[in-house]
Amino acid sequence: MSHNKFTTMEKQVINPWKWQDARNYVQAVEVKHAASTLYVSGQCAISEEGISSNADMRTQIIHSIENLEKVILQSGYEVKDLIRLNIYTTDSTELVEHFDIIQRWLSKNQVQQTSTVLEVKSLFETLKVELEATLAR
Template sequence: MERRVINPWKWQDDRSYVQAVEVTNVMSTLYVSGQTAISDDGISSTADMRTQLSEAIANLEKVIEDAGYECGNIVRLNIYTTSSEELFSCFDLFQNWCNRHHIKQASTVLEVQALYETLKVELEATVVK
């Protein structure tokens, strides 16, 4: 797999995403459903945004690793949240995770009216090999 990041500007570098990612010579692609703060028993979290974001990241990592992929190969990551304000107040958690895995992904953040039950954040990813 070969990857090329397209960033005509510098400002997005501080926001943990890129403007576009071109991927060629891909062996396989994993499309990951939105991952949230749901326990192994299927119980939705009632915790605050920071805790739910941490749990959603852990669940996303688990799915990616169980599929035999690496988080560093995420090329698209959409974030759905019930509160952009709450999400951005703990966005350092997300940015640190991206930096730790050297993730350079195209990304969109969308504020939605509601997610399933008591959930506040959902992460949807595309990963390549």
């Protein structure tokens, strides 16, 4: 089947329950007729010079979002195109304490994404959080 470049991408959210609404994610997103997909490597609180942050969790979350947004925008996509956000952290309890930052960013950009949060033993050097994303348009 050939892809018609004039077909509009469709996104359908699948939520069998309501509880996830308060947590700013959805259970599934079906994407039809996407013209392109962007797979973004995990973005962390790393400076322009490649130096890993040793700041607190809240600061690292903000910096990780800034870096993720920079990659998204430089690719020609928009944050609203985000369909999957995986969050890796060295401390899920501490991440939850500052999750409002991520929720505000997602709400501001009208994102309805699937998401998985994973606590890992460690991340690169002194990093505490890493954001991995998939976008479609």
